[in-house]
Amino acid sequence: MAGHSKWANIQHRKGKQDKLRSKMFSKLSKEITVAAKMGEPDVDKNPRLRLAVKAAKSLSMPKDVIDRAIKKSESGDAADYTEIRYEGYGVGGIAIIVEAMTDNLNRTASNVRSYFTKCGGNMGQTGSVSHGFDRVGEISYAASVGDADTVMMAALDAGADDVVSDEDGHWIYCPLEELNAVSDALEKALGESLESKLIWKAQVLTEVDLDTAQTLMKLIDMLEEDDDVQDVTHNFDIPEDVAAQL
Known part of the structure; x- marks a missing residue:
């Protein structure tokens, strides 16, 4: 059951995904084009x-926008993107993984490094923190x-490894290579999921105090605002009493 963070729920309750809706549309359009x-x-x-495409639909991205992103992959004007992963530490030694997709590696590396520095963190070498995470499929x-x-019974029957449930929802985890098969089986049993994706799941979560949480949240926000950054993962957890003060 380890690996699910209350921070995800706090984000959800604050409507963070709604605030980043247009930004997410842009990032998902890029991912769709590159994948195609x-x-x-x-x-x-x-x-x-x-x-x-499933992630785009979960955010209610219009079908014509999805179709345009796919068609763009077949045209000559589609940019050549490089996928790259950055790893580093935020304040308090919190591990952070940043996945980016960029057409300018120097720009992206410089930006990501500056965000870490401004928030009291530092960049590390590739592999410096990812050893503390597992690459798995997550279905919510x-x-x-x-x-x-x-949900637990349906997940186990579908071939999942783990399930985390609370008042905000259910998160089902499976081997990365089984994500599509498990997702299909769950859809038959429970209906369409909210989201199905590959994630870095922290093996151990670290609880943080108010000051640390505020600084880390600032760093996460800066990273997610960057157009080249596709996803940000961390291993910190915000206790309920600290969350109430935010």
């Missing part, structure tokens, strides 16, 4: 594209889909 360009522009034959459902026991 690297494989086939067919969601049934391209697992990565399928995940990207709303709490209304059923109680914890119902």
Whole structure:
């Protein structure tokens, strides 16, 4: 059950995803184009594209925007992006993984390094923090889909490894190579999920105090605001009493 952070719930409750809606549309459009360009522009034959399209639909991205992003992969004007992972530490030794997709490595590296520095953190070498995370598939459902026991049974039958449930919803974890198969099986049992994606799941979470939480939140916000950054993962947890003060 380790690895699920209350911080995800705090983000949800604060409507953070709504605030970043337009930014997420841009990032997902880029991911859709790259996924389609690297494989086939067919969601049934391209697992990565399928995940990207599902993520876009979960944010209610219009179908015509999704279609345009796929078609862009077949045109000559689609930019050549490089995928890169940065790793580092925030204040309090908190591990942070930053996944980016960029057409200018120097710009992105410089920006990411500056965010860490401004918030009292520092960049590390590739592999310096990722050893403390597992690369797994995560499928999320709303709490209304059923109680914890119902979801647990459906998840185990579908081939999942772990389930975390609370008042905000259910998070189901599986081996990364099984994500599409488990997602399909769960869809038959529980209906369409809110989201299905590959994540870095922290092996151990570290609780933080108010000052540390505020500084880390500032760093996460700066990273997520960057157009080149696709995803940010960390291993900190905010206790309920600290969350109430934020």
